Amino acid sequence: MGLSIVILAAGQGTRMRSALPKVLQPLAGKPVLAHVLACSRKLGADDLCVVYGHGGETVKAAFPESDIRWALQAEQLGTGHAVQQAMPNTPATNKVLVLTGDAPLLTVATLKRLLAETPDDDMAVLTVDMDDPSGYGRIVRQEGGVKCIVEQKDTSAAQHNITEINSGVILCPGDRLKGWLNNLGTDNSQGEYYLTDVIAMAVADQVTVHGIKADTSVEVMGINDKKQLAEAERALQARLVDDLMKQGVGFADPARVDIRGTLKCGSDVFIDINAIFEGEVELGDGSKIASNNLIRDSKLGANSIVHSNCHIEGATSGADCEIGPFARLRPGAELANNVKVGNFVEIKKSTIADGSKVSHLTYIGDAQIGMNVNVGAGTITCNYDGVNKHKTTIGDGAFIGSGVELVAPVEVGPGATIGAGATLTKSAPEHRLTIERARQKSIEGWKRPVKKEPK
Ligand code: UD1
Ligand code: CA
Helix, strand or coil: CCEEEEEEECCCCHHHCCCCCHHHCEECCEEHHHHHHHHHHCCCCCEEEEEEECEHHHHHHHCCCCCEEEEECCCCCCHHHHHHHHHHHCCCCCEEEEEECCCCCCCHHHHHHHHHHCCCCCEEEEEEECCCCCCCCEEEEECCEEEEEECHHHCCHHHHCCCEEEEEEEEEEHHHHHHHHHCCCCCCCCCCCCCCHHHHHHHHCCCCEEEEECCCHHHHCCCCCHHHHHHHHHHHHHHHHHHHHHCCCEECCCCCEEEEEEEEECCCCEECCCEEEEEEEEECCCCEECCCCEEECCEECCCCEECCCCEEECCEECCCCEECCCEEECCCEEECCCCEEEEEEEEECEEECCCCEEEEEEEEECEEECCCCEECCCCEEECECCCCECCEEECCCCEECCCCEEECCEEECCCCEECCCCEECCCECCCCEECCCCCCCCCCCCCCCCCCCCC
16 A cells, blocks of 8 residues: 655744744754654655645745645645645545654654554554643543544543643545545634544544554654744754764763764764754764864864864865864865864865864965975965955975965965065975065164153
């Protein structure tokens, strides 16, 4: 039997108090809905449908992937009405798994279990026991399964005390679901078409409804406001860090790290507090990341040492490099092996070959630096003339003195030495000392001015 997944994402999310639709709020660096989609794609469905409405085109535009079928729910008349909008193009011969776009912590394992434990002709609801079930629909059981779901606002006193709740996830044969949805009414306290009313209809039609329990309530948590968004963020971070610790990655404090994307680590990597990883980041074997670092879309080689307070984006490095403290690597910074980039150094779109050092207070942009080069403190590649960018090339073994300005395009030959304070506007030949500075002189008999007495 084929599988259709229908994700409900049309709701307004008023409690977020945000111009951004609820399902686009960021969680671990991605929109909330992206997590639900990622999980869905691992279930082998042949049809993936998102019901959208509030925030319409913005939501659609955030997910250009071609495997999504979009169904518009122009007016939000309830969860049952939302599912109904997806039905016209849902194959009746498929099983339909309904997920909510605001429950991003659901795991593939739980949903696979739900699919595996539900016979094709039966129905299932994913439930969980909650200490505080307020706000959720209550699961009313009878022998052999679930009898019905009662929304909090419609509960009797006895039903109010039930602690098993509806996660919002249901699984149902497509043909039956279509039929039941057509018979939904709005005779309830909210005047909405409740998807949950389908359960009692199934029971009336002699279809068994399995109440399958999730392991933890965290997993089924729905995100409705900023507080829940923050709680979900911490829960997701804990999960990501747990996985990394199982792989052998060390953390000074698993609660003080943020992974907003994918972090791949080799063996014996250690990460100190307040490190933020965004996008795709890779850390080679034996790397050490000190406190307060932001690393985005970068790949650092084996035994990298990143000292505190660096900002690294779109950079790559080979083995045994040392970066920071207070260094900034911008997109296109490519360090080979054994390179040192020290404090208050900014590097953009430049390659630095093996064994070179740029240790202090320096800007390197659009440059190609050879092997074993020493760039002195306060060096600046003047790469921009106000209109165009130009390239600086420094040969192997060159030594650039402190406070040098390299006015690009310019070339420093291999083995060249540039005296401190030079402003190079012409290329410097290999193996020579090039100096560019006014001769130093001291003025005989010069007197320091003194303050005049007021008349
Ligand atoms: C729903 C369930 C409740 C369950 C809870 C779990 C119903 C009637 N109630 O309640 O039993 O415990 O979820 O979180 O189903 N949506 C639409 N269109 C609509 C209404 C909702 O797309 O017209 C979407 C929302 O965007 C959201 C999801 O459906 O992603 C759930 O809607 P919400 O209003 O949050 O339902 P609850 O009242 O929380
Ligand atoms: Ca909800």
